[in-house]
Amino acid sequence: MPDMLRESLLGGRDLQAVLLESKTQVPPWRTNAVSRHHEIDRARASGARIVSIAAPAGYGKSTMLAEWASTETRAAAWASLERTDDDPATLLPILASACSNFSAVAAAVVDEMRGIGATALGRSAPLLAAAVASTTDDFVLFIDDLHLVASTACQDALEVILARVPAGSQVVLAGRQAPPFLARLRAQGVVWEISAEDLSLDVDDARLLFDEAGASGVAATDLAGIVAKCEGWPTGLYLCALVARAGGDATTVTGEERYVADYLYRECISRLPEPTQRFLRRSAVLEQVSPEACNAVLQIEDARNRLYELEEANLFLVPMDRKRSWFRFHALFREYLLAELEKSEGSEAAADLHRRAATWHEERGAPAFAVEHLLQAKESARAAALVADLGLAMYGQGQVMTTRRWLDDLGDDVLIANPALVVSRTWTAVLLGEVREGEKWARLLDEVDASGFPDEDRVLFESARAMVRAAMCVHGYEQVIVDAAYALENEPVESPWRDQALHLWGSALLLSGDPGTARGVFAQAVELATVMQNPDTVILSEPELALIAIDDGHWVAAAAHARRGVDAIDASHMEGYPTTALALAVAARVAVHGGDRERGERLLARGMRARIGCTHLLPWLSLRVRLQLAKAHVMLGDRSAAFHLLAECGRLLEKRPDVGSIATQIEEFRAGLAVEPHAEGTVPLTPAELRLLPYLQTHLTIAEVGQRLYVSRNTVSSQLSSIYRKLGVTTRGGAVERAVAIGLLGA
Numbered sequence: 001m002p003d004m005l006r007e008s009l010l011g012g013r014d015l016q017a018v019l020l021e022s023k024t025q026v027p028p029w030r031t032n033a034v035s036r037h038h039e040i041d042r043a044r045a046s047g048a049r050i051v052s053i054a055a056p057a058g059y060g061k062s063t064m065l066a067e068w069a070s071t072e073t074r075a076a077a078w079a080s081l082e083r084t085d086d087d088p089a090t091l092l093p094i095l096a097s098a099c100s101n102f103s104a105v106a107a108a109v110v111d112e113m114r115g116i117g118a119t120a121l122g123r124s125a126p127l128l129a130a131a132v133a134s135t136t137d138d139f140v141l142f143i144d145d146l147h148l149v150a151s152t153a154c155q156d157a158l159e160v161i162l163a164r165v166p167a168g169s170q171v172v173l174a175g176r177q178a179p180p181f182l183a184r185l186r187a188q189g190v191v192w193e194i195s196a197e198d199l200s201l202d203v204d205d206a207r208l209l210f211d212e213a214g215a216s217g218v219a220a221t222d223l224a225g226i227v228a229k230c231e232g233w234p235t236g237l238y239l240c241a242l243v244a245r246a247g248g249d250a251t252t253v254t255g256e257e258r259y260v261a262d263y264l265y266r267e268c269i270s271r272l273p274e275p276t277q278r279f280l281r282r283s284a285v286l287e288q289v290s291p292e293a294c295n296a297v298l299q300i301e302d303a304r305n306r307l308y309e310l311e312e313a314n315l316f317l318v319p320m321d322r323k324r325s326w327f328r329f330h331a332l333f334r335e336y337l338l339a340e341l342e343k344s345e346g347s348e349a350a351a352d353l354h355r356r357a358a359t360w361h362e363e364r365g366a367p368a369f370a371v372e373h374l375l376q377a378k379e380s381a382r383a384a385a386l387v388a389d390l391g392l393a394m395y396g397q398g399q400v401m402t403t404r405r406w407l408d409d410l411g412d413d414v415l416i417a418n419p420a421l422v423v424s425r426t427w428t429a430v431l432l433g434e435v436r437e438g439e440k441w442a443r444l445l446d447e448v449d450a451s452g453f454p455d456e457d458r459v460l461f462e463s464a465r466a467m468v469r470a471a472m473c474v475h476g477y478e479q480v481i482v483d484a485a486y487a488l489e490n491e492p493v494e495s496p497w498r499d500q501a502l503h504l505w506g507s508a509l510l511l512s513g514d515p516g517t518a519r520g521v522f523a524q525a526v527e528l529a530t531v532m533q534n535p536d537t538v539i540l541s542e543p544e545l546a547l548i549a550i551d552d553g554h555w556v557a558a559a560a561h562a563r564r565g566v567d568a569i570d571a572s573h574m575e576g577y578p579t580t581a582l583a584l585a586v587a588a589r590v591a592v593h594g595g596d597r598e599r600g601e602r603l604l605a606r607g608m609r610a611r612i613g614c615t616h617l618l619p620w621l622s623l624r625v626r627l628q629l630a631k632a633h634v635m636l637g638d639r640s641a642a643f644h645l646l647a648e649c650g651r652l653l654e655k656r657p658d659v660g661s662i663a664t665q666i667e668e669f670r671a672g673l674a675v676e677p678h679a680e681g682t683v684p685l686t687p688a689e690l691r692l693l694p695y696l697q698t699h700l701t702i703a704e705v706g707q708r709l710y711v712s713r714n715t716v717s718s719q720l721s722s723i724y725r726k727l728g729v730t731t732r733g734g735a736v737e738r739a740v741a742i743g744l745l746g747a
Helices: 013-024 037-046 061-071 088-099 104-108 118-133 152-162 182-186 203-212 220-230 234-245 257-269 274-283 291-298 303-312 331-345 347-363 367-376 380-397 400-410 412-416 419-432 435-447 455-472 477-490 498-511 515-532 535-551 555-572 578-593 597-613 619-635 639-655 661-674 687-697 702-709 713-727 732-741
Strands: 050-054 075-080 139-144 170-175 191-194 317-319 327-329
Touching: 013 075, 013 088, 037 061, 037 170, 037 191, 050 061, 050 182, 061 075, 061 139, 061 170, 075 088, 088 104, 088 118, 088 139, 088 152, 088 400, 104 118, 118 152, 118 597, 118 687, 152 182, 152 687, 182 191, 203 220, 203 234, 220 234, 234 257, 257 331, 274 291, 274 303, 274 331, 291 303, 291 347, 303 317, 327 331, 331 347, 347 367, 367 380, 367 400, 380 400, 380 412, 380 419, 400 412, 400 419, 412 419, 419 435, 419 455, 419 578, 435 455, 455 477, 455 498, 477 498, 498 515, 498 535, 498 619, 498 661, 515 535, 535 555, 535 578, 535 619, 555 578, 578 597, 578 619, 597 619, 597 687, 619 639, 619 661, 639 661, 687 702, 687 713, 687 732, 702 713, 713 732
Parallel strands: 050 170, 050 191, 075 139, 139 170
Antiparallel strands: 317 327
């Protein structure tokens, strides 16, 4: 399949590591800030596993977390979140990295956190939850700006983790709103809540704040009036103190919070030198601010000194690490600065800064951040080209939700006008088994008129389109042979897609009944993919070589090929991807044949779970997967499961009947089983039931689960009953325990 992992999401690992580290370092607490020790002590003494701090911007949530962390005797871990983290494949690695501070088990599973679809909730989240639960020493995990990861997928994954926090430890959640799952946890009595009212400052607190800001001359009556007008809002009071320090009249403030903030920010900023104001406005385009980034984007040379001066002046610049190499602006202040940038310099100036920021990130191997800036600059064409390049790499990293957000921002018109993006979008949907999306984009791909392309571009596009068609087998296996041959002939030797073309040609040869020739082609595909560091082609081609060896009676050679296929899955952390199912099924057969039943059962459970996305969009692969899974079950004595897998094959063949030799192989196997029609064994969970299974770890209602899966409440109820019956349980908890025991969750 396409090159999903040829380079990491951020390209250069150095920048990726720096940015991740900045999010997981406990920020320093300014000891001159108003202390929240009373609230901290109460929350700590409550013994609640979950502490929720929910208040609008400017109430000192982050400062309170920093103070708590600085005074905590238990192990403290930190995770600062951004809007770009609203994807389980981004959120879970951050949380695992944070938890590595107190858990070696969490450190060991960081790379396993990028699951896709059901895998994120069914494997990655439970793995991290188990790591958290196994911690012997008490800890506190602080998660700041949780409101920025509001997707249901992230919220569900987080709920699974929070459910396993051991007694004596706490997770502290800070955000502008309480997370939706909090309502479900309240009933369990495990939550301690802190609100805006709890964080509001009284007159005594305000006096300390004014004194610290250098505005100690404000009269008591005036200070009381300011506190009343600001309703104890900490940021508003601090801004009033700055205004008073500069000689302004802070008692005139009135209005709603946001308007008060704008007024007070303007009062503060207007007293600064114009170069400083300009620096503040322009640097605000960066969510994460570093001296190097500022110098490049603002085209200056002294950003380091300016940032340090702003930090020393307490102008809402927060260090993200103790080395003071990365900063961020207070969220409300950044919103104000960006609005001022548009007002004072115009939208084109702001767009130009975003363009330069995109270039800086892209040149340093951080293309995902570059896309965010290009979208802000409304550089649709450039953003679309970059998303097209990143699409399948993002698939390999599990960050499908991020890609979809980008595509939604671009809009279908931009996508359709970019043939490379249509190819990427089609592949992603096909590889994930998303039937409706896959068929939609495959149709749009077929409709692209390439006649006007330059000759070289036209041939490369037609090769890409032919590979998609060959994989989907819409027009029968004979057309697969034609399409695969075209791609093999026209994909350049040096092309990064050449190994994919070889794999598809080998598969076409198998469909036409020529395994002898296919063996050499698959071997070439593996060799080239290894050189190109493209694990997905290795994962798909090695099991085909193993099956050819099995058919020839060469089980030792088959074992070597099977082992290399599974090793590639484990090394590339692609657990749960539909394209891994064949390698796992074949390896299960080899293990059982070699007498290692336990390993065979583990591999078989992984393969059964991975088949969720094996739909008729990849028909010959999906059929081969189920046939090998069925054969593995028979080897383990479970003929019942084999019959059910063959029934799934029958439903696939109804949609794609013309698939060449694989249909014959299925019928031959079915006939062999029919000789002994009585079948003892299990009834496996269907793909639909496997999609539902991870949600049983949460406290979602049946209706809410239906909304997640886009099915009716009745459908969920029916599938739930079937799961209980097949697993031999009567409760959600029992289903989860049984699923974990047999390797369908968390393994």
